[in-house]
Amino acid sequence: MEYIQILILALFVNNVILSQFLGICPFLGITNKITTCIGMGAAMMFVMALCNLITYFIQIYVLNPLHIEFLQTISFILVIAALVQMVEIILKKVSPPLYQALGIYLPLITTNCAVLGIAILALQKNYNVIMSVYYAAAIAAGFTVALILMAGIREQLELVDTPEGMKGFPQTLIIGGMISLAFMGFAGLV
């Protein structure tokens, strides 16, 4: 039951982009085609789940026993950067088709604050290791939903005549606001 609750919270109620504002850059930047969004979402889910797994062990078996919790930010960001590089290299060798599909999104993910943010949030919530990985996957699914919704609207919007000053970034923000407004309707669902 708790698993379903986490999934619904992550998908709709506390959507990572629309209500927590983590990982906004790809939402506003790359969302032009639905297929790109699915690729980005898949890469994100893979990296986030792996990061949560590794940061969990670092926190429990390295930082906590040595009482160096204040090094959390430094150690996590280095682990994430190294991990993304490593995933990229391994994928290139082991599975070229998957690398072709995800490859271009991986460097973008290193600087995505959602990865670090979710790793820290999962630890704050005191999840165990399985919950922590599941939580990351659920959050990434919510991320993908928001990205796809945005891309669907923007594909249509290319045909619309908008005022000069609103073109580009501002109109994307306003649409983001409207999607976010719609998602507020899910509040109280769980």
Place this chain on the structure above:
Amino acid sequence: MNLKYFTNGLWKENPTFVLVLGTCPTLATTTSGFNAMGMGLATTFVLLFSNIFVSLLKGFIPDKVRIGAFVVIIATFVTVVDLLMKAYTPGLYGKLGIYIPLIVANCILLGRAESFAQKFSVFPSALDGLGVGLGFTMALTSIGCVREILGSGSLFDIKFVAQDARTILLFIMPPGAFFTFGYLFAMVNRYKKGQ
């Protein structure tokens, strides 16, 4: 004394309205003028010191590992800010929460280290860090003030409507962040086109 390094970040290359970097804290922490300003100043502190140290160490860092080295320098000062704010401004720290450690993932910092601090000497780098940081603070504070006035009927925590008056609560909720940032951005665009 070259003041253009300082003023560059304030308006011409404003990180929020021109370069569009660091949108996550811009949307998330601008629920009131004070929160936004606190976030902006925390980022400015990190930016100032990371720029200074990147500039000081640029001769020692091998080119191949520079990004990793920059990230460590930035993360160090983020930890400093994190601990300082936890100790001296616990109220603000509680409100900004996760976004303080996330300064490390803000692309403004790595962007300035990569595009400015590693090419210039210490003094211009410090000025650049301060200018860009204050430009970011200014943008965040303006968004925060608009949201606070509309959403809670106050400005910097001074209430100017009746205690039980109805305000447009939407503006301090997530959608309000998108709308306020969007319209302010459009206004800045319009102004720049008019010039």
